[in-house]
Amino acid sequence: MTDYNFAYLDEQTKRMIRRAILKGLAIPxxxxxxxxxxxxxxxxxxxxxxxxxxxxLTPQDTFKVIDQGADDTTNAVSIRQFFERTAGVTTTxxxxxxxxxxxxxxxxxxxxxxxxILVYQVPIPEPLRFxxxxxxxxxxxxxxxxxxxxxxxxxxxxxxxxxIATSYAYPVKVEGRYVMDPSPIPKFDNxxxxxxxxxxxxGAGREQRIYALPPYTEVVSLGFEDHPFEASKxxxxxxxxxxxxxxxxxxxxxxxxxxxxxxxxxxxxxxxQAAGHRGSEAA
Amino acid sequence: MQADILTGGFADPAHQSxxxxxxxxxxxxxxxxxxxxxxxxxxxxxxxxxxxxLLMLCDTETPLYLAGELDCEAVRAWIAxxxxxxxxxxxxxxxxxxxxxxxxxxxxxxIGTSDYPDRAxxxxxxxxxxxxxxxxxxxxxxxxxxxxxxxxLRAFQDNHAQFPLGLDFFFTCGDRLAALPRSTExx
Numbered sequence: 274m275t276d277y278n279f280a281y282l283d284e285q286t287k288r289m290i291r292r293a294i295l296k297g298l299a300i301p302x303x304x305x306x307x308x309x310x311x312x313x314x315x316x317x318x319x320x321x322x323x324x325x326x327x328x329x330l331t332p333q334d335t336f337k338v339i340d341q342g343a344d345d346t347t348n349a350v351s352i353r354q355f356f357e358r359t360a361g362v363t364t365t366x367x368x369x370x371x372x373x374x375x376x377x378x379x380x381x382x383x384x385x386x387x388x389x390i391l392v393y394q395v396p397i398p399e400p401l402r403f404x405x406x407x408x409x410x411x412x413x414x415x416x417x418x419x420x421x422x423x424x425x426x427x428x429x430x431x432x433x434x435x436x437i438a439t440s441y442a443y444p445v446k447v448e449g450r451y452v453m454d455p456s457p458i459p460k461f462d463n464x465x466x467x468x469x470x471x472x473x474x475x476g477a478g479r480e481q482r483i484y485a486l487p488p489y490t491e492v493v494s495l496g497f498e499d500h501p502f503e504a505s506k507x508x509x510x511x512x513x514x515x516x517x518x519x520x521x522x523x524x525x526x527x528x529x530x531x532x533x534x535x536x537x538x539x540x541x542x543x544x545x546q547a548a549g550h551r552g553s554e555a556a
Numbered sequence: 557m558q559a560d561i562l563t564g565g566f567a568d569p570a571h572q573s574x575x576x577x578x579x580x581x582x583x584x585x586x587x588x589x590x591x592x593x594x595x596x597x598x599x600x601x602x603x604x605x606x607x608x609x610l611l612m613l614c615d616t617e618t619p620l621y622l623a624g625e626l627d628c629e630a631v632r633a634w635i636a637x638x639x640x641x642x643x644x645x646x647x648x649x650x651x652x653x654x655x656x657x658x659x660x661x662x663x664x665x666x667i668g669t670s671d672y673p674d675r676a677x678x679x680x681x682x683x684x685x686x687x688x689x690x691x692x693x694x695x696x697x698x699x700x701x702x703x704x705x706x707x708x709l710r711a712f713q714d715n716h717a718q719f720p721l722g723l724d725f726f727f728t729c730g731d732r733l734a735a736l737p738r739s740t741e742x743x
Contacts, residue, residue, distance in 0.1 A: 279570035285615055291577050292613055296674040298584045299724045299737035301696045305674045329581070331574045416670035448696055448739065450720060472585045487585040487697035487739075 280327040281359040286310055290328035290483065294474060297485035302447030303415070304398050304482040312478065313355075318348055320478030322375045322394035326356065329390060329474070330373060336362045337371035342379040342520070342537030349377075366540050378441075380462040382519050382541040385471035387488065393456045395477040398484065400444045400454035420452045423495060431500050440505070446493045453484065453492075460494070461506045461520045467492030509534040512554035514545035561633045564597035566611055576612045583726070583735040588693045588702030590686060593733045599630040605728040606653060606680050607634075613678075614641040614651060621649035621665075624658025626682070646677075653680040656707035662715065665723055673720040676738075681707065686729035695740040704734055712742040 278284065286308075293307040312320040330336065338353045340346040344366040352375060353364045365371050368383040375392040385391060397403075401411045404422045414420065423444055430438045443460035445467075447453050455466055456475060466473070466486065473486040486492065496502035507521040512533040519541055521534040533554050536542035546555065566572040572595045579591040598607030614620055620641040622631060627643075635641055646652060646664035659679055668676035683705070690705040691712070704727075706712060715722045715738055722738030736742075 279574065284569060284573065285617075287573070287577075288613060288615055289617070291581075292618070293674075294581060295584050295613075295678070295724070296676075298581070298697070299739060300673050300720050301739060303673060303720060306672075329574075329578070331578055332571060333575075412671050472581070485585075489699045490696040 277359045279332075279360060280330050280356070281312075282310065282324065282327045286324075287328045290324055293483045294325065294328065294485060297474070297483050298472075298487050300451075301486055301490050302451030302453040302484060304477075304484045307481055307483050309478045309481040314351070316479040317396065319352055319375070319377060319394040321476030321480075321483075322377070322392050322478075323352060323355070323476075324478060325392045325474050325476035325483060326352075326373060326375050327360070329392065330356060330360045330362055332361050334360075334362045334372045335370055336360075336364045337366060337368065337374045338364075338376070339374065339379055339381065339538070339540075340377045341522070342381075343539045345539060367544075368538075368540050378457045378459075379520070379537060380458060380465045382536070382538045383544075384465075385469060387470045389471040391469075391471050391473045393458075393473065393475045395454070395456040395475045395480075395482070397442075398454055398475065398477040398480050398482040400442075400452050415451060418450070420446075423452055424497075427495060427497070427500075431497075437496070437500060437502070443502070444495050446495060447486065448491050449493075452495070455492075459506070459520055460502070461504045463492075463494045463502070464504055507534050510552060511536045511542060511545075512552045514542045514550045514555070515552040516542070516545055516550070560599055560630065561637050564599065564607065564634065565638045566595055566608075569611075572608075573612045576608050580609065580612065580726075580733065580735070583733055584697075584724070584737055586697045586702075587695065587736050587740045588688065588698065588704040588734060590688060590732050590734045592731055593728075594731045599634050601625055601628075601682070602631050602634070602653075603682055603728050604731045605733045606682055609680055609726060609728065609733065610635060610639055610641070610651075610653070614639040616640040616642065618650045619644040619648050621646050621652040621654075623652060623654025626654050626658070649677050651678050651680065653682065655682050662711055662723060667718060667721045667723060670721065673722075676721065676723055678724045678726065680726045680728060683707065683727050683729045686727055686732055686734060692743045693736070693740050694743070697737075698740070704736065706736070706742065709742060712736060712740075716741055
């Protein structure tokens with residue numbers, strides 16, 4: 274613990290990240306460039322989220338990390354231990370007990386409250402990148418509010434599949450201005466982005482961008498009048514806890530086509546099971 | 557004199573900066589809310605909240621403009637020792653600090669470009685009073701409405717009209733602080 278500065282990063286780096294976070298909050302949905310540092314983990318493992326968490330954490334915080342909703346994957350466990358060691362924070366798996374939650378690709382099922390902070394790990398922060406690879410062009414498109422290309426992409430989905438087939442990293446418009454990539458969360462989670470009581474911060478380490486949503490911000494998932502946005506999930510109850518309102522993972526259980534659907538949010542599922550809820554496959 | 561310059565910073569910079577930032581971030585994320593910001597003992601006329609803000613945000617990479625009577629030897633020396641921030645004219649400033657009247661005119665500060673709206677100045681306005689009453693605020697970070705005592709109305713309406721360009725403001729009074737980002741609508 275004493276071998277490192279508090280929360281691993283040096284003070285000057287944290288000041289730089291904190292300034293970027295403040296500008297991000299002042300311009301919701303706009304991607305603020307920042308001088309991303311090398312972290313003791315590879316790109317793609319949450320270096321952006323880790324740097325934002327390092328700039329935000331205080332020793333009094335209770336820290337939770339989820340990876341696709343789960344508290345017990347390698348990525349989640351190692352980031353939790355990283356901040357236990359370098360920031361001396363208490364960690365938890367309970368959503369309600371956490372003050373700072375770092376997440377990879379999910380929003381917890383349990384509604385977040387004021388005083389909580391949700392930090393997203395973002396791989397590609399630019400929603401227009403797969404449509405226009407040049408940064409100079411996408412920057413201009415954001416400046417001019419020229420988002421027609423994104424609607425063409427969604428329209429081509431409809432032309433090809435009969436519906437908008439984009440199921441994750443579904444683009445949103447923030448406060449009627451910036452189109453934003455909500456990170457690869459399932460579109461089931463999109464309705465939770467807007468009007469959230471907690472502060473949402475997004476960190477992309479490799480791409481060197483930070484962006485933010487203040488609480489109670491208007492976030493609209495893009496759509497068309499005749500093909501409006503629709504949140505979707507597997508049409509099953511959770512096999513472990515019986516929940517019908519949570520996002521489900523499909524788990525292959527044998528080599529003869531057997532499968533089951535379970536909550537992706539492990540804390541939500543465990544809490545429900547502890548309260549006596551049982552699904553079809555529960556022990 | 558010399559001793560005054562060397563004291564008044566954070567005794568435990570890493571932890572105190574982290575705690576100060578959380579208050580400052582909450583203030584910026586929830587415009588109109590007033591937060592306590594202690595830990596710094598800067599020389600007069602700099603307020604403790606403004607001093608803590610400077611310690612937490614400024615370093616050699618952040619050009620700073622001192623407006624009016626804040627541009628004095630004691631404050632210059634304290635900022636030089638504790639932050640190293642280069643002192644510049646308003647047009648080059650990333651941060652500017654002073655009373656509302658001393659900071660005028662607002663047109664002197666960078667408001668960002670349409671490509672990079674984040675390259676805009678943050679103004680720290682030292683106030684004689686700071687209460688949750690007066691102008692009505694709406695926008696991101698505010699569930700319904702919030703109220704804040706503002707030194708002006710028209711200036712903040714004009715600033716918001718430039719969104720996504722514009723200036724962002726902190727208001728400091730003693731050891732308390734509030735914020736008003738460019739995204740907030742003021743009535």
